[in-house]
Amino acid sequence: MKHGAESLIMLIVILLITACSPTPALVKVEQQKGQLKVGFDIDDTILFTRDNFLKAPALSDDPDHLDYAWINTHDSLYSTLIKPVADLVWFYRAHGHDVFFITARPGINGDAVGRFLSSELDFPVELGKNLFFSPKQKDPATGKKYTTKHHLISELGLHLYFGDSDTDMIAASIAGVRAVRVVRDQRSVDAYSSNYFGDLKSDPEKRAPFGDVNYQTFLTRGVGPFGETIYPIYINTEDVNQSQE
Numbered sequence: 001m002k003h004g005a006e007s008l009i010m011l012i013v014i015l016l017i018t019a020c021s022p023t024p025a026l027v028k029v030e031q032q033k034g035q036l037k038v039g040f041d042i043d044d045t046i047l048f049t050r051d052n053f054l055k056a057p058a059l060s061d062d063p064d065h066l067d068y069a070w071i072n073t074h075d076s077l078y079s080t081l082i083k084p085v086a087d088l089v090w091f092y093r094a095h096g097h098d099v100f101f102i103t104a105r106p107g108i109n110g111d112a113v114g115r116f117l118s119s120e121l122d123f124p125v126e127l128g129k130n131l132f133f134s135p136k137q138k139d140p141a142t143g144k145k146y147t148t149k150h151h152l153i154s155e156l157g158l159h160l161y162f163g164d165s166d167t168d169m170i171a172a173s174i175a176g177v178r179a180v181r182v183v184r185d186q187r188s189v190d191a192y193s194s195n196y197f198g199d200l201k202s203d204p205e206k207r208a209p210f211g212d213v214n215y216q217t218f219l220t221r222g223v224g225p226f227g228e229t230i231y232p233i234y235i236n237t238e239d240v241n242q243s244q245e
């Protein structure tokens with residue numbers, strides 16, 4: 001009985017000391033090491049996947065309702081690494097920073113995506129460790145789909161997030177993390193322009209006011225409509241120089 005009371009007092013003392021500690025030890029260690037946690041989107045960011053999506057079986061008339069069980073197992077046939085972004089990934093890792101991948105694809109057969117990224121990038125990309133699936137959700141009131149990536153960006157404690165879509169910029173901003181826009185391959189812009197600077201290919205309207213001229217201005221200034229930095233890997237420098245003259 002006496003031993004039980006001593007244990008209880010000891011437990012209370014430990015709890016009080018823990019509660020009074022101003023900063024968690026884990027955060028201190030990470031800051032001292034100077035390590036970044038850097039997140040990357042997958043489609044049109046680390047992988048050019050247009051052909052995989054164009055070949056994917058549709059599950060309904062909804063253009064977004066694709067067979068992701070099929071898509072996630074066919075990157076090895078139809079998707080290719082985007083080399084300038086892979087160089088960034090390798091650069092961060094070579095300097096001791098941690099890299100994570102977060103995609104809005106549904107996660108069915110997601111381990112196959114990890115195997116493909118591992119073989120292409122030459123380091124382990126594993127589901128639940130540095131690869132996460134975070135599908136969009138639909139607001140039942142408005143029917144509008146919205147990103148959920150900000151939850152993972154926060155939980156993982158990322159410091160930077162690279163993506164091509166408007167929703168990537170929104171997710172990073174909600175999470176309070178610096179957003180960097182990877183410029184989408186023009187072939188993908190032509191194939192599906194929605195969720196990219198509003199919609200570069202639609203007729204001008206309030207929800208999509210930006211056309212090609214505005215787009216080039218964003219690229220040459222290196223800033224996008226969400227205040228994001230732009231990583232201009234697909235700019236033809238001759239075109240840019242001519243547009244500035």
Ligand SMILES: [Mg+2]
Pocket residue numbers: 041042043044045163164165
């Ligand atoms: Mg993307």
